[in-house]
Amino acid sequence: MxxxxxxxxxxxxxxxxxxxxxxxxxxxxxxxxxxxxxxxxxxxxxxxxxxxxxxxxxxxxxxxxxxxxxxxxxxxxxxxxxxxxxxxxxxxxxxxxxxxxxxxxxxxxxxxxxxEGRLQSQVFPDVKPAFQRWTAAGKRLYIFSSGSIQAQKLLFAHTPEGDLTVYLSGYFDTTSGPKREAASYRTITRAIAQPPSEILFISDVVAELEAAQAAGLQTAFSYRPGNASADSQGFRLIHSFDDLP
CATH class of the missing domain: 1.10.720.60 (Transcription Termination Factor Rho, Rna-binding Domain; Chain A, Domain 1)
Incomplete structure (x- = not known):
């Protein structure tokens, strides 16, 4: 990976x-x-x-x-x-x-x-340590969200833990395609110039994981407090990034 x-x-x-x-x-x-x-x-x-x-x-x-x-x-x-x-x-x-x-x-x-200081973003406590751990191990980190790339950058730049954009290598939004279509993940794979089998996609939406899997990516289902469902439908389930080796 x-x-x-x-x-x-x-x-x-x-x-x-x-x-x-x-x-x-x-x-x-x-x-x-x-x-x-x-x-x-x-x-x-x-x-x-x-x-x-x-x-x-x-x-x-x-x-x-x-x-x-x-x-x-x-x-x-x-x-x-x-x-x-x-x-x-x-x-x-x-x-x-x-x-x-x-x-x-x-x-x-x-x-x-x-x-204006009216917003401050939120991330789970394990996010920054995981970002530090993964980047220290030579992994490149990317975001794929339906929110715009601008919104993604803002969210990770304004966390209580500081600016986390320094750990991120790139961002993808709906201009790369819908998150529930395999073609979108093929587009992202080409953009980051990495074989799909060497990319891990983590999401709380099974349909997105199915699309990523169809494109050849590794996958993991995220179940966090407040998420709608814990049913991973056969995908590997994690409760935090600490669950990943």
Missing amino acids: KAILLDIEGTTTPVSFVFEVLFPFAREAVAGFLAAQGQEPEVQADLALLRQEYDGDGPSGPVSDHRTFAPASLPGWEGDAPTAAVPYIHYLIKCDRKSTGLKSLQGKLWDQGYG
């Missing part, structure tokens, strides 16, 4: 931090952020992606695998002002939609929150 690819939510970081801290922060901050910075080119690019997604979400449009609401509950998007997107953004946050435009915009919101 030469490289370790890590999920975030439920693997390095409590699920509660994402759903009880990050998502509510984004929901509360987005209207003011768009009013102040909605005309900036990078924000406009996020809004364009969101508008494209919205246009495909109508009653005759495709139903996303991540949607929890029927199309009839889709909120309106009236006008061209950046803040007109707020109801749809709230909708996507509530659905926990794995939307590239949403994740990119959330990264910008959280960047502001961390910079």
